[in-house]
Each structure stands twice: as C-alpha cells, then as structure tokens.
Amino acid sequence: MxxxxxxxxxxxxxxxxxxxDGKAAWTGVRNFQARNNLRAMKKGDAVFFYHSVTDxxxxxxxxxxxxxxxxxxAEEGDWSCVDLVPLKALAQSVTLETVKKDMxxxxxxxxxxxxxxxxxxxxxxxxxxxxxxxTKL
Numbered sequence: 001m002x003x004x005x006x007x008x009x010x011x012x013x014x015x016x017x018x019x020x021d022g023k024a025a026w027t028g029v030r031n032f033q034a035r036n037n038l039r040a041m042k043k044g045d046a047v048f049f050y051h052s053v054t055d056x057x058x059x060x061x062x063x064x065x066x067x068x069x070x071x072x073x074a075e076e077g078d079w080s081c082v083d084l085v086p087l088k089a090l091a092q093s094v095t096l097e098t099v100k101k102d103m104x105x106x107x108x109x110x111x112x113x114x115x116x117x118x119x120x121x122x123x124x125x126x127x128x129x130x131x132x133x134x135t136k137l
Contacts, residue, residue, distance in 0.1 A: 002045040003126025004037065005110055006062075006084075007052040007117045015049050015059045019086045023065070026118075027073045027081040034118040038080050039068040046137060047084055048121070048129055050110070057093040058129055061137065062086050090133035104128040 006026060008014070018024055029035055041047070041064045049060040066083035073081075099105040105128055109119035121129070130136065 002040075002042060003048070003121035003123065003129075004041060004045060004064075005048040005050055005058070005108070005119050005121055007050045009053045010051045010055055011053075015051065015086070015089065018049065018060070018062070018084075019089070023083060023085045025071075025081045025083050027071045029071070029081070029117055030074075030077075030079065031116060033113075034116050035078075035080055037116075037118040037120055038082050040120070041067060041082050043067055046087070046126060048126070049086075052117075055093070056096040058090060058099075058133070059093050060086060060089045061130075061135070087137065088135065090129075091135045092133050094129055094132045098132060102128065102132070105132075 043064055045064045047062040048058045049062055050058050062084040064082050065085050068080040068082055071079040071081040104124055108125055
C-alpha cells in the first residue's frame, strides 16, 4: 500500500461531506504534477484528506477504489481523476503547524511544494501521520 495526501478546501468539499457522500471522484485537479500523482495511485492506497486554506490539517483517511480515468469535468486537456471512499476520521487532526515541526513530516511535499493538491508520502510519513493522529488503519 502506498500513502498519498489530497487537499480540499473545506468550504468547497469537506471531510464531513465526503463521509456523507460515501464515495467521491477526485476531480478538478489542474496541475500536471498532481495529475501524474493521481495517475500513480493504485487501488487500495491510503489517501490522507487535508483541509486546506482554513483548517490546515489532515482530518481523515480515504482509500482509492478506482484507479485513474479521464476527468469528465475537464473541458479541455488530458486530466485524470480517481475514486475515493472515506475509511475513517482521524482521532486527532494533524495540523500544518505540527507537520512543519515534526522531523519526519517536515520533509513532505505538503511543506516543500505546498501548492500541489495531491502529493505522495513515504511509508514512514504515512505511518507518522497515523501515529500523531492516534489512529490505526
């Protein structure tokens, strides 16, 4: 299993709404690096759900249930999306402030390339998020 982090502004699409929906196509990604990250996701991979802009915290974990396919919301270009289902809310959110101070997580692309909406995590980074959140998969 690989680990990923996907950002969403809670005003646009929150973890609460995602849980209520039960499944979502992760559409609307219009950055080539983020698109390539979506294309690299495999069924069963864990995806940390990050509330950007206001909360700035990882709040839940999702799972990839359908690998990359064409994004129907794209009016032009070669864009992709994946289908995700929520697995569980984190027992404790992991804030961006905590991430920046943590020896393992401070090296994530969430910190290093903060404008990319979908980023890979190393296994130690994924496990560290779970540890800080007091959550097991």
